[in-house]
Amino acid sequence: MLSVDDLHHVYAAGQVVTQSVSFDVHAGEIVSIVGPSGCGKTTLLKALAGLLAPTAGVIRFQGEVIRGVPEGFAMVFQEYGRSLLPWNTVHDNVELPLRYRPLSAAERGERVKHSLAAVGLSGLGERYPWQLSGGMQQRVAIARAIACQPKLLLMDEPFASVDAQTRADLEDLVATVRDQFQITIVVVTHDIDEAVYLSDRIVVLSKSPSTVLDIVATGLPRPRDQITTKALPQFVEKRSAIAHLIRRPVIAAASDGACTSE
């Protein structure tokens, strides 16, 4: 569905962010991208989203080379508080992208209602984002994404700014959304636990200039559960394997302060 082929990204200053990154995402998968902080995960995700043209390499979505944001994409940002528009109500925030698609007002209303219900925010449409907690705001952002009925959902550190309990709820919500709407999901995260718990496969990146260290299939059964899944020997094993992969280069790079902003 999505294929990344020999992707390079170099910032104008000559700073190499990604160096030869290649991987595929299959339809219906949840794929996480993990790596040490500053390894260019966000840059990579923006390139996948078509928000950023890579210096070299090709990204294809359903066989088509990506130039600009393709149709059928939706994105959830880490900064939910800034990604939602404070002058619009929750309802209007979710509806905004739909206004510029060939949909009638009734269809739009139906989709907004349905999406808000899917993220557990029925009846809060008339509130403003800033009247909601961080976790609820991120639910609004997820509702906005699924209202577009995307084929691919990209999430950039989506739960990095919420508390642990909310984070667990939102992780489970992502799995539910995937099952309910048959969306392929790519999540960037720095949290290995989260990556293993959420994903079918995990792309592990090295420190910058980053390459793919490994692509790990979790093979964990679904539906997953915050307590029982995380207690499985397989979960623990995958988590340590990835942690080892990531940690080694980080320690080697301890004296190397060069990092990209994330």
Added chain:
Amino acid sequence: MSAAHTNGGRFTNWMADTMQSLSIRYALGLALIVLWQYAATRAGSIFFPTPVEILGRTRELWLSGPPSRLFLGTGVFQDVFPSLFRLLAGWALAVMIGVPLGMAIGRSRTVSDLANPTLQFLRAIPGPALIPVFIILLGTETTMRVTLIAFGSVWPILLNTIEGTRTVDPVQLETARAYRLPRHAQLWRIVLPSAMPKIFAGVRVSLSLAVILMVVSELVASTNGIGYRIQNAQIMFLLTDMWCGIVLLALLGYALNWLFLKVEYHVLRWHRGARGQTARS
């Protein structure tokens, strides 16, 4: 019963609070008027009529009409309405020019580079200095006065709109791109609302500038308007009439600002809410 009691208590409290804040807010003003009355009476100078005299004359001038005209005197139709029309037309023109132009300059590097030197140059010209030019080009009718008001009051709107549209949150713009909002929607639904608090601040400053320019424009080659009436009264030595015009201007400015704040309160409700939330967390 207890609920009713609490409500009653709350209402009494509210009344008391309101009375207190009102009395604090207007105490100084009232004291000054009383002092003015006292000083003017004692001085007995024809240059300084007492507030009571001014009020009486104001009634004769502007509030002596028939009930069918809501008691508005002919002076209102001759002078106040034309003045108000010029003021609002010039101000509206300033908004209609300042906001779109400011958005274009704020969002486009090219337009900014192109327009900036010229604008900085034009901005340095004091509006009233252009009255002779405007009279030659536009005559001495309403068009000239409206143009002057618009020219003089457009600057705060323009500069604030530029500033506001330049500082849009990049995450909001990226969200718009990620959701494939067309360019016009990015401007209309993201850039404009996000710049609105700054635009409103500019528009409010420009409102008081517009009042000043309205008066200035009416002091030159005019046949009606509040400014004309004040000047005419001075020439004819009708000093109470002159003061009436000045008091009327003060009241007008006050009322317009009050109305403006009411509108702003509603339009920028989200802004106060969002800012309050950030301040708390």
